[in-house]
Amino acid sequence: MRVLGISALYHDSAAALIEDGRIVAAAQEERFTRKKHDSRFPVHAVGYCLTEGGIGLGDVDHIVFYDKPFLKFERLLETYLTFAPRGIKSFSMAIPLWLREKLFLKDLLMKEFRKLDRDGNWNKQLLFSEHHLSHAASAFFPSPFEEAVVLTMDGVGEWATTSVAIGKGNTLEVIKEIHFPHSLGLLYSAVTYYTGFKVNSGEYKVMGLAPYGEPKYAELMFKHLIDVKPDGSFRLDMSYFDYCTGLTMTNRKFDNLFGGPPRKPDQLLTQKHMDLAASIQAVTEEVVLRLTRSLRKETGISNLCMAGGVALNCVANGKILRDGSFEHIYIQPAAGDAGGALGAALAGYHMQLGQKRQASGDAMRGAYLGPAFTQADIEARLNSCGAKFTVLEDATLIDNSAEDLAQGKAFGWFQGRMEFGPRSLGNRSILGDPRSPTMQKTLNLKVKYRESFRPFAPSILRERVSDWFELDGDSPYMLLVAGVVKSRRREMTAEENKLFGIDKLNVPRSDIPAVTHVDYSARIQTVHKDTNPRYHALLSAFERKTGCPLLVNTSFNVRGEPIVGSPEDAFRCFMGTELDVLVVGNCYLRKEEQDPALKQNYETAFELD
Numbered sequence: 001m002r003v004l005g006i007s008a009l010y011h012d013s014a015a016a017l018i019e020d021g022r023i024v025a026a027a028q029e030e031r032f033t034r035k036k037h038d039s040r041f042p043v044h045a046v047g048y049c050l051t052e053g054g055i056g057l058g059d060v061d062h063i064v065f066y067d068k069p070f071l072k073f074e075r076l077l078e079t080y081l082t083f084a085p086r087g088i089k090s091f092s093m094a095i096p097l098w099l100r101e102k103l104f105l106k107d108l109l110m111k112e113f114r115k116l117d118r119d120g121n122w123n124k125q126l127l128f129s130e131h132h133l134s135h136a137a138s139a140f141f142p143s144p145f146e147e148a149v150v151l152t153m154d155g156v157g158e159w160a161t162t163s164v165a166i167g168k169g170n171t172l173e174v175i176k177e178i179h180f181p182h183s184l185g186l187l188y189s190a191v192t193y194y195t196g197f198k199v200n201s202g203e204y205k206v207m208g209l210a211p212y213g214e215p216k217y218a219e220l221m222f223k224h225l226i227d228v229k230p231d232g233s234f235r236l237d238m239s240y241f242d243y244c245t246g247l248t249m250t251n252r253k254f255d256n257l258f259g260g261p262p263r264k265p266d267q268l269l270t271q272k273h274m275d276l277a278a279s280i281q282a283v284t285e286e287v288v289l290r291l292t293r294s295l296r297k298e299t300g301i302s303n304l305c306m307a308g309g310v311a312l313n314c315v316a317n318g319k320i321l322r323d324g325s326f327e328h329i330y331i332q333p334a335a336g337d338a339g340g341a342l343g344a345a346l347a348g349y350h351m352q353l354g355q356k357r358q359a360s361g362d363a364m365r366g367a368y369l370g371p372a373f374t375q376a377d378i379e380a381r382l383n384s385c386g387a388k389f390t391v392l393e394d395a396t397l398i399d400n401s402a403e404d405l406a407q408g409k410a411f412g413w414f415q416g417r418m419e420f421g422p423r424s425l426g427n428r429s430i431l432g433d434p435r436s437p438t439m440q441k442t443l444n445l446k447v448k449y450r451e452s453f454r455p456f457a458p459s460i461l462r463e464r465v466s467d468w469f470e471l472d473g474d475s476p477y478m479l480l481v482a483g484v485v486k487s488r489r490r491e492m493t494a495e496e497n498k499l500f501g502i503d504k505l506n507v508p509r510s511d512i513p514a515v516t517h518v519d520y521s522a523r524i525q526t527v528h529k530d531t532n533p534r535y536h537a538l539l540s541a542f543e544r545k546t547g548c549p550l551l552v553n554t555s556f557n558v559r560g561e562p563i564v565g566s567p568e569d570a571f572r573c574f575m576g577t578e579l580d581v582l583v584v585g586n587c588y589l590r591k592e593e594q595d596p597a598l599k600q601n602y603e604t605a606f607e608l609d
Helices: 043-053 069-083 088-100 102-116 131-140 184-194 203-212 218-224 252-258 271-299 314-323 337-352 375-385 394-406 439-447 462-468 533-546 567-575
Strands: 002-007 014-019 022-028 062-065 126-128 147-153 160-168 171-179 226-228 234-236 303-307 328-331 411-414 428-432 457-461 480-483 521-527 550-555 581-584 587-590
Touching: 002 043, 002 337, 014 043, 014 337, 022 043, 022 337, 043 102, 062 102, 062 337, 102 126, 131 147, 131 160, 131 171, 131 303, 131 337, 147 271, 160 184, 160 271, 171 337, 184 203, 184 234, 184 252, 184 271, 203 271, 203 314, 218 226, 218 252, 218 271, 226 271, 271 303, 271 314, 314 328, 314 480, 314 521, 375 567, 375 587, 394 411, 394 533, 394 581, 394 587, 411 567, 428 439, 439 550, 457 462, 457 533, 462 521, 521 533, 533 550, 567 581
Parallel strands: 002 062, 062 126, 147 303, 303 328, 411 581, 457 521
Antiparallel strands: 002 014, 014 022, 147 160, 160 171, 226 234, 411 428, 428 550, 457 550, 480 521, 581 587
């Protein structure tokens, strides 16, 4: 049985295909259209999934959409009625869009499917899942657990913003929900907005900024913004927020509480903004820890699955792991709305269609679920771009790459199947030497064209992780933060300890300064030979040359651009940045050998995120 899952028309559209319960393919639409967070119907992602499965749309048994638009419309209307007459401007903007498109989503989907296959009986084959159930399914069904507590947290679905389900076999039973407008995700987004970053994309910047500050405003937030009970349930004081009916996240009362208006994106970050970031991070961690502790006591179940946008907060995830309430944790790598496409397909297959589930290991298989390119296709595509390259045998390719990385070269690395989710995991990655004290600043300012404070993650051989980090377990999806082991740390001088804020940035803190954040932490990806043998071989070769079994790994894109999806995308990014080397399949490209006329200005090519 084949089931196609779709998420679309809000943000991060995606498609996923499963066959007899096995995940065949999954991809985000943005990787094909090159529009960040593309929300349109994922026609390209659907086409890819069908091609990967070797089928046409007519061979699909069912299509499942990831939420229920009528419930979402009900929430919209009830919210405006509750706050009326406030919000008339927002109402006048939102309702025409709903009446024109989203309210009649089923008809819109039918039209899109008929473009791909005129003969399908889509009226009977189209199913709908609820938003948070899709998130929960995306986490539980690919997990290795037969039974688990499933916690989902995001901005909002239809009504739910936080939900708890119990997963057993092929079933998920929702036992608790917190409803809109009370949302931990929207509270985090409100502070994201107030500190001058873009909602739905800048939250990870706030998380990265937090270690530069002190949680000075956390008590103020607990006193005025959020009331948290001992079991982690919470309510927000909506008099401080404008997101229910307005066009902004916060209002003047929020401004007065924190002593001024929101930061504009072009204004300098101050210590106050860093302290606000540290405060909302501390509040988030306290809420999720109360939730997870109470859920373990209440259910007695030792396994936890997580999804939803808040589950991408890898600092909080690391705290949950170290807290030890749950013995095993599984986090869906595509935890945001894109992952809802996969969750919808899995929920439809197991729950609506009653198909059995066999829990046996991680069904995401490293999240390498996107398109791959043959060597012949790569060479043809690079030739069409005017690229100059050398084709190397596998062993030579790995050895040359490890040597150039050890020499401090900045690398574009494009291999195998594209990752599903927001993280590059060694197939669409920019790589560097973590021992370099200048690599972090070089990659941020000269390659990524983004803020200098943003930290980078290490990819490390799974078998070496406990030698370098305070973690002895799997973290294949870069969703857990842990500290650098004390033996690898560098003690700060008295003068360095007096530094505040961004002044901390240029002080090396360990043997691997490029991936050590200012609080001695790192967002870790463990690399496993069975899921990514080529990347594992590169790390092994780098270790043989340097004694260091890890590399800097960041997504292969510039700020505001989706992660590269094709060899052409990779070459354009290579020529538009100060990357030194590009490796695509077995093609080895050096910057100095390329035609200078092909250089592009990538610094201003994309809208800032």
